[in-house]
Amino acid sequence: MPATLLELICPAGSLPALKAAVDHGADGVYLGLKDNTNARNFSGLNFDARSLAEGIGYAHGKHRKVLLALNTYPQPATLSRWQQAVDTAAEAGVDAIILADPGLMAYASKTHPDLRLHLSVQGSATNYEAINFYHQHFGIQRAVLPRVLSLPQVENVRRHTPVELELFGFGGLCVMVEGRCLLSSYACGDSPNTFGACSPGHAVRWQQTPQGMETRLNGVLIDRYADHEKAGYPTLCKGRFEVQGETYYALEEPTSLNTLELLPEMHRLGIAAVKIEGRQRSPAYVAQVTQVWRAAIDAVKANAENFRPQTSWLAQLDKVSEGSMHTLGAYYRPWK
Amino acid sequence: MATNMTQAVQKTKMPEIVGKLLGQLPAWPATQAFVTAFNLTVWKKLRELDWDGIHGRKFCVVIKDLQLALHFSVTQKGLRAEKPVQPDVIFTASLMDFIRLALRLEDPDTLFFNRRLLIEGNTDVGLRVKNMLDGVEFETLLDSFPGPLGRVVMYARKKLQQT
Numbered sequence: 327m328p329a330t331l332l333e334l335i336c337p338a339g340s341l342p343a344l345k346a347a348v349d350h351g352a353d354g355v356y357l358g359l360k361d362n363t364n365a366r367n368f369s370g371l372n373f374d375a376r377s378l379a380e381g382i383g384y385a386h387g388k389h390r391k392v393l394l395a396l397n398t399y400p401q402p403a404t405l406s407r408w409q410q411a412v413d414t415a416a417e418a419g420v421d422a423i424i425l426a427d428p429g430l431m432a433y434a435s436k437t438h439p440d441l442r443l444h445l446s447v448q449g450s451a452t453n454y455e456a457i458n459f460y461h462q463h464f465g466i467q468r469a470v471l472p473r474v475l476s477l478p479q480v481e482n483v484r485r486h487t488p489v490e491l492e493l494f495g496f497g498g499l500c501v502m503v504e505g506r507c508l509l510s511s512y513a514c515g516d517s518p519n520t521f522g523a524c525s526p527g528h529a530v531r532w533q534q535t536p537q538g539m540e541t542r543l544n545g546v547l548i549d550r551y552a553d554h555e556k557a558g559y560p561t562l563c564k565g566r567f568e569v570q571g572e573t574y575y576a577l578e579e580p581t582s583l584n585t586l587e588l589l590p591e592m593h594r595l596g597i598a599a600v601k602i603e604g605r606q607r608s609p610a611y612v613a614q615v616t617q618v619w620r621a622a623i624d625a626v627k628a629n630a631e632n633f634r635p636q637t638s639w640l641a642q643l644d645k646v647s648e649g650s651m652h653t654l655g656a657y658y659r660p661w662k
Numbered sequence: 663m664a665t666n667m668t669q670a671v672q673k674t675k676m677p678e679i680v681g682k683l684l685g686q687l688p689a690w691p692a693t694q695a696f697v698t699a700f701n702l703t704v705w706k707k708l709r710e711l712d713w714d715g716i717h718g719r720k721f722c723v724v725i726k727d728l729q730l731a732l733h734f735s736v737t738q739k740g741l742r743a744e745k746p747v748q749p750d751v752i753f754t755a756s757l758m759d760f761i762r763l764a765l766r767l768e769d770p771d772t773l774f775f776n777r778r779l780l781i782e783g784n785t786d787v788g789l790r791v792k793n794m795l796d797g798v799e800f801e802t803l804l805d806s807f808p809g810p811l812g813r814v815v816m817y818a819r820k821k822l823q824q825t
């Protein structure tokens with residue numbers, strides 16, 4: 327049995343969201359600083375030195391962890407800012423930092439040997455050789471797996487690495503191999519990897535028109551919703567495109583990942599932590615989702631064999647989901 | 663699921679007659695009343711936020727069911743009523759959804775997915791305001807209301823939480 331099993335890691339884009347996560351049963355929260363050193367660089371979101379200190383105080387006061395995401399890629403001219411962010415995190419007393427860039431891992435492991443390092447999903451490590459490489463060279467202790475592996479593939483990784491594994495459990499889906507998607511960059515010049523946001527606010531325009539609500543990215547129409555249709559995030563992967571005379575979701579429909587029913591399997595595999603997506607969401611979302619997942623994880627730990635997701639849990643999660651349905655994503659697919 | 667949502671919305675909808683009556687109000691006095699109430703209460707707690715880049719922007723809040731549009735801007739001293747010309751950002755929702763958002767009972771993205779909240783115009787400014795307000799704790803805002811009014815707000819929140 328691994329030391330850590332199914333920790334619940336919840337998102338915090340603000341201090342009230344952090345408190346909502348802690349108060350509703352998160353074992354840990356993850357957060358970012360107010361700049362492009364993390365992949366949720368949206369205006370008005372995230373933490374400065376003061377709110378970080380208060381957040382860490384609050385979480386540690388209740389014996390919960392704080393993980394700081396530094397999961398974008400520094401450019402040569404801006405490297406020092408990313409390194410300063412590592413120093414800030416270490417000095418503030420976070421429990422771990424979540425990194426994607428190997429250069430930053432080298433800096434962190436040399437400068438702060440006691441600081442725990444996690445490999446971000448943006449690091450895009452999908453096989454155990456890659457994860458073990460990061461472990462051997464930089465002492466990475468946990469890896470967040472990209473949402474492209476099936477559960478048998480996750481099991482294979484698990485059997486061949488001493489590194490703890492963290493899986494996404496719920497939230498918005500990024501369909502590409504994380505850290506490698508250039509769609510946002512193609513449309514608006516800014517990508518999640520460097521700017522820290524997919525479809526940043528400055529490039530997005532919504533407008534109600536007689537034909538429906540239109541979403542534009544840098545002026546390009548990417549979707550139009552009839553009044554009865556649910557809307558999705560304004561990302562290119564979830565736009566509707568005309569392909570061979572037909573207009574449809576050619577890449578991915580707006581859906582949310584929800585793996586509640588896979589919890590017993592994750593428990594059996596010894597998955598160290600389950601991550602909830604959504605640092606861009608409000609404290610109300612964090613509270614609702616954390617509460618459901620706390621109850622579900624407790625139920626699995628108490629009796630994995632007889633675990634069934636309660637319908638009220640699923641209803642609660644569906645209510646806050648993007649798109650009108652949820653999916654098990656790649657975890658549950660026959661092909662490899 | 664969709665049925666649950668619809669039921670929840672119906673339960674918390676304004677009675678039609680109230681909507682019609684309030685909808686008769688001319689927009690300017692309504693904006694003045696909103697701005698004054700806002701400045702006397704929550705602004706005391708919000709003034710310390712980083713409003714850089716927001717000052718001078720014109721906002722419009724459209725309350726769909728009341729057919730009411732409130733036009734205002736944010737200044738150093740609080741909100742200021744504005745003439746209804748060319749807002750930078752327009753927020754559109756029903757009165758009940760705005761109330762639920764203000765009481766922190768509803769997640770804006772959830773309302774957006776369900777087509778109950780629309781942000782038009784300068785999205786970046788709109789998201790920034792949304793995120794800044796999310797960053798202020800409800801209890802902090804509650805403190806800005808005089809005692810009895812604060813209790814009314816708490817009572818309303820409790821009631822709506824159950825719907």
Ligand code: SF4
Pocket residue numbers: 499500501502507508509510518524525561562563564
């Ligand atoms: S366009 Fe879609 S797949 Fe690509 S980074 Fe954005 S959300 Fe992810």
